[in-house]
Amino acid sequence: SQWGEENLQALSIQEGEDVTMNCSYKTYTTVVQWYRQKSGKGPAQLILIRSNEREKRSGRLRATLDTSSQSSSLSITGTLATDTAVYFCATRGTGGYKVVFGSGTRLLVSP
Amino acid sequence: ETAVFQTPNYHVTQVGNEVSFNCKQTLGHDTMYWYKQDSKKLLKIMFSYNNKQLIVNETVPRRFSPQSSDKAHLNLRIKSVEPEDSAVYLCASRHRGVSAETLYFGSGTRLTVL
Structure with missing residues (x-):
C-alpha cells in the first residue's frame, strides 16, 4: 500500500502473473489517477477512476475505488x-x- | 509523443551555485507544475502556475523561484544550491477544467549537487 511518507513499496513477479497494487489516500477526493513511471522518464497516466465508478478497466488494467475506505487499487493481468x-x-x-x-x-x- | 520538454536532462554543480531549469509545453495547457522527486521516488509538488499566475506554492526554501513568461513556459531557478537539492525535477502541465485531471510530465532534469 502507498501513501504519504511511507517508503517505496517493491514487488517482484514473473512475467505472466497478475499483480495488484493498493493505495490509501488521506483526504476526500472524487478522482484517483494511476500513473506509471519508467526509468528515465516522467510519470504517465494509465487510468483515471471517479468516485461514481467502483471499477474501471483499460486493456490489462483494472482500477477500483472505494471512497468509504478511501482506498484504490490497480491490477495488471x-x-x-x-x-x-x-x-x-x-x-x-x-x-x-x-x-x-x-x-x-x-x-x-x-x- | 513527448509534449512537455525539459532542459537540461542532467546538471552537476557545486554547493552555492545558481542553476536554472527550463520547461516548455506544446499542448496548449493553462496550468503547469514543478515537482521534486527524491532518491526514494517520492514526488512532491513545489509550484503550480495557471495562465502565468502562481496558484500553488508549497513550503519550499526561498532559494527556489519559479518563472513564467507565458502559459507555455515555466522555468525553475535555484539561487544557491544545497546538497539536499539533489533530485530529479519534473515539470508537468494540465488543461484547466473540472474534468481535466491528467498531468503530462516531461522527462525531468536530474540535479546533482557536489
Whole structure:
C-alpha cells in the first residue's frame, strides 16, 4: 500500500502473473489517477477512476475505488517485462489544482 | 509523443551555485507544475502556475523561484544550491477544467549537487 511518507513499496513477479497494487489516500477526493513511471522518464497516466465508478478497466488494467475506505487499487493481468516501472496513485489536493502523489510501488517483472 | 520538454536532462554543480531549469509545453495547457522527486521516488509538488499566475506554492526554501513568461513556459531557478537539492525535477502541465485531471510530465532534469 502507498501513501504519504511511507517508503517505496517493491514487488517482484514473473512475467505472466497478475499483480495488484493498493493505495490509501488521506483526504476526500472524487478522482484517483494511476500513473506509471519508467526509468528515465516522467510519470504517465494509465487510468483515471471517479468516485461514481467502483471499477474501471483499460486493456490489462483494472482500477477500483472505494471512497468509504478511501482506498484504490490497480491490477495488471498477464504482466509483461515491459510493465516493469514505478506505479503511483494520485489524488486531487485541496483547492483543485494540487495533484498529490502516493509514495509509489516499484514493480519488477522478470521474463 | 513527448509534449512537455525539459532542459537540461542532467546538471552537476557545486554547493552555492545558481542553476536554472527550463520547461516548455506544446499542448496548449493553462496550468503547469514543478515537482521534486527524491532518491526514494517520492514526488512532491513545489509550484503550480495557471495562465502565468502562481496558484500553488508549497513550503519550499526561498532559494527556489519559479518563472513564467507565458502559459507555455515555466522555468525553475535555484539561487544557491544545497546538497539536499539533489533530485530529479519534473515539470508537468494540465488543461484547466473540472474534468481535466491528467498531468503530462516531461522527462525531468536530474540535479546533482557536489
